Amino acid sequence: MTRLTSPTQTEKPMLTSYTRFQQEFATGLASAIEAAYSESIDDASLYSDTHVAALIERPRKAQFGDLAFPLFPYVKLVKEAPPVVFEKIFAKLYLPDDLGEVTFAGGYLNLTLNTTRLAKALAAEILPAPDQFGSSSFGAGKRMLVEFSSPNIAKPFGIGHLRTTVIGASLNRIFAFLGYETVSINYLGDWGTQFGKMIVAYQKWDGEKELAENAIKGALSLYVRFHEEEKNDPTLSEAARLAFKKLEDGDPEMTELWEMFKTVSWKEFERVYNVLGIKFDLITGESFFNDKMDEAISRLEKAGLTSESRGAEVVDLGEFNLPPCLLRKQDGATLYATRDIAGLMYRWDTYRFCESLYIVGSAQADHFKQVFKVLELLEDAEGAAPDERMTGKVKHIPFGWVKFEDQALKTRAGHVIYLDDVLQKAISLAESKIRDKNAELADLSNVAKQIGVGAIVFSQLSVRRQKDVNFTWEGALNYEGETGPYLQYTHARLSSLLRRYHSQSDEQSVPNYNELDYTVINDTNTHQLMATIARFPATVENAAKEYEPFLISSYLLELTALFNSFYQRRDENGKIVKILSDNKALTDSLMSIVIMTRATIATGLHLLGLEAPEEM
RNA sequence: GCCCCCGUAGCUCAGUUGGAUAGAGCAGCAGUUUCCUAAACUGCGGGCCGCAGGUUCAAUUCCUGCCGGGGGUACCA
Incomplete structure (x- = not known):
């Protein structure tokens, strides 16, 4: 086997289960469209893999499946009704046997991934090193x-x-x-x-x-x-x-x-x-x-960028619709901008x-x-x-x-709220909550700190950057609903499950993912949970691309909400169906999902700067 | 005056390469616990997506104008 070493290789995102499913779907769709419509669509790029892949989106609602392909652009081109377009493409659509099921709804061709394949792919991706799930070497050397x-x-x-x-x-x-x-x-x-x-x-x-x-x-x-x-x-x-x-x-x-x-x-x-x-x-x-200001300024002077204006030394930026950048005040003292410029020069020279x-x-x-x-x-x-x-x-x-x-x-x-006061209040609230609910908890004060701080940190990351956030004591000290403690609580529940699982099974480790039988799982809630886990690597990547930790926050809320209903799903009689049961094949399979979810939540919390307590 | 950001449920916010019936949490109401952690789960009610045009097969999303809020606009940082 030859290893490709093209320079662009490192630029490619890691091939995760999720991206692999997308690729298979796109490839199949592209050839189906070509087979069905190459006569009526002149532009061959419209049925290229990459073009099709770019159109694939995530359905708004879970009932529509895991991946969606909008038919509208083709509907317009060939001037046929959406159901007709769907039928023609569907007739020529050959996807790998176990990829999933294709349906038509509202102008979309939807794919619901095969649960067993989804589960197996995820298990193979995550279980060998749960802590590493979502990481990559994308930034290596940068x-x-x-x-x-x-x-x-x-x-x-x-x-x-x-x-x-x-x-x-x-x-x-x-x-x-x-x-x-x-x-x-x-x-x-x-x-x-x-x-x-x-x-x-x-x-x-x-x-x-x-x-x-x-x-x-x-x-x-x-x-x-x-x-x-x-x-x-x-x-x-x-x-x-x-x-x-x-x-x-x-x-x-x-x-x-x-x-x-x-x-x-x-x-x-x-x-x-x-x-x-x-x-x-x-x-x-x-x-x-x-002591680095003079040099920075003289570099700008040598480049012919500086001028004198109203007694100050400036770089005129009028042609860029910006006010002039002041380097020296009338009295010769430097300013904020001067220091930032010198700082950047220094950082560039030092760090490249x-x-x-x-x-x-x-x-x-x-x-x-x-x-x-x-x-x-x-x-x-x-x-x-x-x-x-x-x-x-x-x-x-x-x-x-x-x-x-x-x-x-x-x-x-003098209108100041000390961060320290806020943190201390949050911590003591967490402490009194633990005393109510789990008074025997070992290391109580440390966990209280993790939760109190987590609540405050998360409150800042649960809104998109650009928006103003309104701090209220009520909001900061609310530990229910979409909050840091909610995420931490879910993590603690998962950890508790894992402890129990280990205490009642012989093996102390992770179930062997090659031997898991996922055919025993067929409910939509579990399917959704796994499909959501699969999106984690892409979520981290987007958060980096957009410099937006909020994307991880909202992802985690979605994931934990799904887990919590998975955890409390009921049978026809309204009785809770437990994860740990006498059915070993089912328990092992469900526990593998628990392990994957737990690792994802722990990693996500860590990326946001929150601790993930095992108990609370 | 000019430039930037924001305007979505009573409140706090998602919805962002334009796509399906605009979604969560909080607050309110009604349920769920002989305990795999109820900091949870299930259900109900709740919307001229600031207003008016335009582009498009399709606009909460893009463009223009207006209204409302915030910020910036040379010797503060």
Whole structure:
């Protein structure tokens, strides 16, 4: 056997059970269409495998089967009624014997996969290594930078920071699961005029005393007071600007204060990251680029991109319908954009990434457009070779606001909800629930933490990125329905089943998938459950492609809902049909599905950043 | 003014390369437990898909305009 080593091979998605079924269906359909209609359809590409495969979709409802092929385009071409088109294609349709059953409904040619074949294919795909299901080597050899969280450490860690943190951590895990070498970066806001403000406030209003009791809340009250008094006292803004300028020029007193603020806040942030279970490969701050600004700016100057405008040094982006990108203020101090540009240059030189993602709120969309455009202009001007360009590889991944009780959270106005408070409340609620339901649970407090944190994390990932989410205590502390704890609960149920199965059967391991008899399974619920499991690899891939962890969240909700009704399905008398029964062939087969479902849920939860407790 | 995002059930949201009777959860109501974990399951009610045009065999989905909400729009980040 010869192994093909074409360079495109790694670009192809892994061949999963699901994609294989699609291919077989498409191939069969393509030849059937050709046989039936090659006379009346001139364009041969309309019955090519790839064209047909692209048309195949998933039916809206399970009753229509597993795969659907819309006949409308052909109906229009040959000017025949849909049922006629169906009959003609169906007459020429030869699919592998065991692929499934074809039906016609509503203008679609539908395929319901053969349950036994579906089950066998899945078992062969998953059971040998359940943990690996859905993973791939697609990203092998590619380096992916994911910058997220990036809090401004002059401010408290509020729930406003939750989304970037949770979305970024999830994307990082997803890409790693797909074989990428990921570098998670926390780019701390540890520089800028805000520190000038803090320093002024600290010196003016006895900050030492203010911070002594509770550093974080003390710092916040200084910050809030500054913004309140600034409204009536313009000299404060000027003082802050000056303080920051002194800091930037290396003034020892300013530097000492700045270090102190940094240490105090970072301690608090680190604690919260630990609770969330998030680690970074690289923690840097804007200040890291202080000594790299001049070089970045002079590179832009040499390329002839800079100009002077109203006393500031800028890159004019008027022809791209963007405001000018400011590099230096009138007083010579640099800005956010300058640091991001220097940062990108540095990252490109250091990492040569295949992609670099910025998980930052959509309010900063224009900022990133500017920065990326400046770099594009620079690479154009320097005549960089195509593979030496970072343009197109750097991406802003935007997301909507977190609002509280329908109001925007404004740190400056002191309107803050501490993430830590939220997490602690969620955890103690989980704890009291466990005491109600499963008081003897070993490791109770650790499981409570997993569930409480899971509830909060999941709440941020159960809506598409671009939408604003409205934080309410009621919503965050609801553990029923479409929530993180619901997913975790289902996982715990599955784990419990597995424990019982092992305790009553001789073998401690997974059933041998070659010997399983799936012909004993014929109900639609189980079929649907398996068809849904089969979609997991494609779901992970889509989540990566769209930078959208939500796709995994909604998939998991669908999967767990199906499992829970599978688990509680009833016979004619309304009695629950148990999975573990005296019928060994049936039990083994059902348990193989339990094992596959459990592994999929555990992996999915992990990719979202939730723990999967075995008991709760 | 210009640019971007959002508008779907009472509430929170799915529905995204345009396709079948627009779906979930919460809340409400009615059931299910001699316990394979009821943080669950089953059923019921609930919709001018913001409005008006256009493209199409087909529009919640694409285009245009309008209305409503949010954000951005050079020395904050």
